[in-house]
Amino acid sequence: MPHLSTSVMHRLPSGKTTTADRLLVAAGELMTERNSIDVSLHDIAEKAGVNAALVKYHFGNKDGLMLALLERDAVTEMANLEYLLAQPISPSAKMRLHIAGIIKTYHQFPYMNRLIHYMLHESGGEAADEVSKFFVGPLLDFQRRLLAQGVAAGEFRHVDPVLFYTSLVGACDHLFFSRHSMTRAIGVGPVTDQVCRDYIAHMETLILDGLLRPERAVS
């Protein structure tokens, strides 16, 4: 995956946007380093090497900056999905890559999952609308088209795309959102690279093939 900021760097006109980009890159890196979305505007500005007052100028406030960061990431992710959909491989192979892609993206950018939850559930309604618009809508639309490809190819059962989205995204999300509480309850460790790989393999089999053994699934 290319560095996430690339597309926005290219998308925006040059000039004063350079400062905005630097702030977004700094915010993403800082949250990744600290493994927390609880970073101050002061620290973000310092890491970006710009005056903290410029955050207000470019983004209004911290929620505005976080929203811009999520939108930057969403643009990249959705471009990857369009690319995947157009590949000359089977719908099943695309679905496996999509499942792995969701889990890898959450793992690579731990702040993304938490920011989405924060924006959807704790910030004001307007930020939630924005996140829905550039994350939930396009992702659902992608899955709708992939599911249709799979049904047309005779590979997939017919499933309701909204219900499928809910189950797949919910299951992927929960690895990152719930691991903390599971660590407490049952002593499982954090989400390491190995846990991530194991979960990808688990989800590919569960979503594509189901829990039943093949000879039972047919009967």
Add this chain to the structure above:
Amino acid sequence: MPHLSTSVMHRLPSGKTTTADRLLVAAGELMTERNSIDVSLHDIAEKAGVNAALVKYHFGNKDGLMLALLERDAVTEMANLEYLLAQPISPSAKMRLHIAGIIKTYHQFPYMNRLIHYMLHESGGEAADEVSKFFVGPLLDFQRRLLAQGVAAGEFRHVDPVLFYTSLVGACDHLFFSRHSMTRAIGVGPVTDQVCRDYIAHMETLILDGLLRPERAVS
């Protein structure tokens, strides 16, 4: 399902616990009526017909009352799971009933999902530990035993119980936790009885049989 408070009513010694029970019942009913966990201690006490000061006496504070409510519900749910595990039906049939049970319980008691999220993610660490201890741990333990039954009966593939728990609970949880944002993004309606029935059917097929059509799953 019996009225949730029954088991606690019987479990606790009579006397001053009657007031505590009345407060728990009132809190559950009030949050269900209002479809929100944002209820005041004053309103809970009023509905229970007891003095608000007694909340402090019995539960310390509102988080204490909410924790006691979740524990009451957890005790009932875990008893149902033990009952299910002992039934003379196939592991596949038990798994279908379990999936339906999770979704129905969240639907019937909408506050439960939100309270668990609140306790695990927003309240203090001690409350999160408690919720993990009486919800996450026993539910995982039940699934571990059911999965073992299914493998022993030759019906299930071998899956890691922790990863399976994450995917199943995450998928069920997401219907209730994410519907609000999906309503915004794509205009789907709220979680009605019909949506719930549809999701149960979807999840039973997805988890047991997978997305691939049977003749493909075998190949």
